[in-house]
Amino acid sequence: MNITDEMLYAAAPEAAERWLDTLPGREDCGHDFSLTFEASMAPILRRRKRRWKTLALLAAVIAALAALLAFGAGADRPDNYRVYAAQEDGMVSYSARPKGTDLDLPFRPLTPGWTPEGFALDEDRSTVQGHAVFTYRSREGTESRYFSVEQWHGQEQNGLFAGDFTLEDVEVDGEEAILIYSPDTTLSRLLWTQGTDVFLLTAMGLEREDLFQIAENMKW
């Protein structure tokens, strides 16, 4: 049997519809995306670039990937770092290494013992596999304000994201930490370690003082 292009063009709409029917309808497709997801999508939804910049962007991405590979290999990092971040060509790469990697210690997800006024727990994604994410949102006002605290147990964390950020060495409970913030978007991240765990606080619309209050009041 010879199947021609015309036959395929004619049958394709029904075939697509049949496959789409295996997915839930729009009303059943609700999902509250995590703050990490929303924060990662924010730059791509905000930014506008000109077409002639595409090649330059591609080059930047390749350079960033190369930087990440070098980063993974430990280039330019101090030997005894706990947290480290670097910015190049509009990409921020970061790494955090907990003091201990003793996975015999049980994983204990910590939650903020203090939150800014008006914030309430929106989502709890704690797992027994050594990873937890707690997201809090403010229901006050029209501006979107939220934060999430992500915790990993006993393992180094590396990441990369785009955007123009300022990096600042800071401390959380006397331990080295890195504050990554953007004056333009009110998006900020605070990266620190505590014992065998790595923490990443991602916040939108919070004051600098709030970030440290949250980070220094994590409770079990």
Next chain:
Amino acid sequence: MLLYLQAIDDPEDRTRFEAMYSAYRGLMFHAANRILQNAQDAEDAVHLAFLSLANCRLPPELGPQARHLAAVTAERKAIDLYRARVRRPETELEEERLPGCAPPPSDGTLAGAMAALPPRYREALLLKYYNGYSAAEVGELLGTTAANVRQILARAKRKLAEELAERGETV
């Protein structure tokens, strides 16, 4: 994975992209989650899917073609993530045995047989014959080369012909 290709330049493209983001991200999550069975991994797949969509020619308006494009892109990223996580490079035909990839029942028609193809075959065929993309564009979306897409399309057509011949259909 927090890496963006911030390459959406044309305001019209941006509007289309934003419309797809608002309308289909939930659908994309479900398309990915039924394969990955893990919300965080599924969100990663959706993120990767939007990175691909940010660099492709989008349908002019929301509708079945845009919905299909969104869901297929998320499915492909989810399958790729699944394969990477379990370190098992399934072949194209074995992909249909992945969680959430069971095909809809085929009724012996060409449309039914197309819908029931293994994911990679179906995706390539429908992106070309339903969404109207070139082999190069399909390759961008599926993460492969145009030459490989042409091979996939040829194999998909052969498989379709075999399936229909087995059923004694003449289309």
